Amino acid sequence: MDLFVAIFTGTIIAATPLIFAALGELVVEKSGVLNLGLEGMMLMGAAFAFWAVIAGLPMPVAIAAGALAGAATSLLFGALALTFLTNQYAAGLALAIFGSGVSAFLGRGFGSTPIDALKRVHVPFLSDIPVVGPMFFRFDPMVYLAIAMFGLITWFLYRTKGGLILRTIGESPETSHAIGYPVIRIRYLAVLFGGLMAGLAGAYLSVAYTPLWVENMTAGKGWISLALVVFATWRPLRVLIGAWLFGGMTILQLQGQALGIAVPSELLSALPYLATIIVLVIISQNRQLLTLHFPASLAKPFRAAS
């Protein structure tokens, strides 16, 4: 039972950064913009949050600093892709490299001492229930925030006019412009939101998941988040499930390594990436649903006609 609880909680925690990053990217892509620079924005978020902690700032401020760092980095992409109409693939890739370089540079002064990780919540009574308590009521606040963001984003996308506007801009910015919506401004907001979420994902990695600065500590989680969005066919619930799947595989392979399974650990480490992609490929086979949820204008630059 303890093992099960450990795997379950480990899964939820490992999935949290992916949920932040992938849901943010989902909103960006739903508006028709492809920001491949998740990895860079996450690293910036991670570096700034970590820096804020060692500078002695309180934890909520540090997390906010990470989120803002992600948003500021995304603004760079926004300017290139939306204002100067650069190729979005190129701008996103540049951002990923930029973020990883700058964060490594900043991190040279961070040393290698661990910090005090984000504290877990303790709800009187609830957290003390056997099994259920540790499974649901003893996470750090950001785990709950990630789930809340999932609810908020789903509600926003499918229940509000703002979400409808965002989705339809992703289908046809020309039409949106024709009926009078400020396409570029809305896409900027989406990109900023995506940056904010990636910053949160990064902050989670450096102040909660592994409270230690390691260069390039995202270790490809930005890329897997990008893949999650595509294979989840641009639907929030599938992103959530995909993130948990990835988290679960991560924990299982760690357990496997701990048990000394006679498979090279490098192969085991690759397992979560492989398994997540295979499963998502299988569930994204229905082309009808794919075309329905795919933002048709994805990665196509838009210039308002004059």
Add this chain to the structure above:
Amino acid sequence: MIPRLELRSITKSYPGTVANDAVSLSILPGEIHAVLGENGAGKSTLMKIIYGAAQADSGEIYCDGRRIEAHNPAISRSLGIEMVYQHFALFESVSVVENIALAVKGTFDLGRLATEIEALSARYGMPIDPHRRVHDLSVGERQRVEIVRCLLQSPKLLILDEPTSVLTPQAVVKLFGTLRQLASEGCSIVYISHKLDEVQELCDTATVLRNGKVTGTAKPKESTSLELARMMVGSQLPEMHVSPSAPSAKPLLEVRGLSAPARDKYGTELTDVSLEVHGGEIVGLAGVSGNGQAELIALLSGERTHPRAETILIGGRPSGHLSAGERRKLGMAFVPEERLGRGAVPPHALWENAVLTAHRAGLVRNALVDRRRAGDFARRVIERFKVKANGPQASAQSLSGGNLQKFIVGRELTLEPKILLVSQPTWGVDVGAAAFIRQTLVDLSRAGAAVLVVSEELDELFEICDRLLVISNGRVSPPLIRKQTNREEIGLLMTRVGHGETRRTEVALED
């Protein structure tokens, strides 16, 4: 009376052309005002300027006597100006009510809006189901959505851009009824069209544009078609010469009991389609779009192959399994419905687009494109078919719709096909170019080729075809001799089975 809308010497230039040159016009409340003109005459630009989707370089716009200073679509809507686009401004991935919610002010209450839509659409005789996704709607239904969306705003001025090009004759009658009802309630209507008979039937006044300039105003009900057409075209209209056909003994194109599944959930299944096209004749396929035309055309052109080779015979040879390229080698040519993207590659030069299908005509040597020959070929097409273009170097997307269509038809005809498939040959093409294209099709058939024309425009089919077929719900009617049938009979066959069965409506809230 103060005009609802007044334009004073509106001028708008794009690089290389003057789209509108000192255009003035005035529309009274409750007036139905036609803007007539060929493609490229500047009608669409003028409408965009009225609606605020484009800005004039100079000139003034007055609405109800007050000058509009800075203009954009939001201001238009606040003034009560609404526009129904030729290419519908609808989002396919969301439902009717969601589409409409995007365009109306007020609180976001889809339930209440759906009720309003149902009530309003019923009142104007255009029933629509607000919860269906736009992707599932036929073109006619989409147009209704557009119109209802505008009507919900209680507009004072409604702009319609070529609204009847895709409607059945019966639907046109209904639309006109709706428009007259609206005008009688005081709404002004700007009606853009190149169909003279419709303008004469519906409109009170007409402003005629040619090359961006106003060439005249007229009372269409009191003018003859010829007078209006001359104002539009500026010269004597070419007259159609349809000499009697002399069909070949054996058909050049034959389809025998062709059945095929739908392309996707939104497509139409073909059931036991049989038809014959002889050399020397033009056969027309009438029908409202979405009744299987796309499937049939794809199977005939070879874009889609059929496992049973003997269902399609080209020159007597079983060809169902052959690819598009192999069929072209047998002497078939194809002009698709989508000019940009299927008929031509938009950003590529005309000579490059010529190579796409004319590489068989010696434009390629040793696997390399012979640029000089390709250029010459494109130049010949441009000259012979009077394409208005900046030479073979001009990109396909820089041409107006009619000119690009002339180029594509010209390219295929220069290959001297034995069988020509044409889909919507004159869709969105102006009167002059349309007449020219039709005449070339007639001439080609009289020279012995088999021509199959798929079109939603009955006038066109009646003008040039020797025999007519009607496609409805994936079935093709037996052939009708053009001289022994009429529009009403064809119109009834078109709607016989009803187009598009009610499909399961899916909710967008998958998650």
